[in-house]
Amino acid sequence: MERKSFKWMIVDLMFMYIVTGLGLILMAFLMEKFQLNGTFVEVGVTVIYVVSGIAGGLIAGKKMKRKKFLWGLLLGSLYFLILFAVSALAGGLPKDLVHMGTTLGICMAAGTLGGMMS
Secondary structure, three states: OOHHHHHHHHEEEHHHHHHHHHHHHHHHHHHHHHOOOHHHHHHHHHHHHHHHHHHHHHHHHHHHHHHHHHHHHHHHHHHHHHHHHHHHHOOOOOHHHHHHHHHHHHHHHHHHHHHOOO
């Protein structure tokens, strides 16, 4: 992997986490304003993962020009790994491995889709 690739991955990941942060702020506002329940949180977080993954994959595909879907897949995977690491450091390892695997699949698929769409 060349240096240019690494630099763009860092920039794309930062963009993905900005999108995630904005999505979480919007979701918190909606929950407070409309007194929404826990199901809304689960769906909202999944939507945020998908939007962030697609956005990151789109940008990576446009920057790298070749093997766009693989760059999207890589970015989606890195996005999940960083989420997992931060969550593990903050609150310990998750006990629900099925949910963790589903989240990994969602992040990877969204990044791949974004790369293919670019």
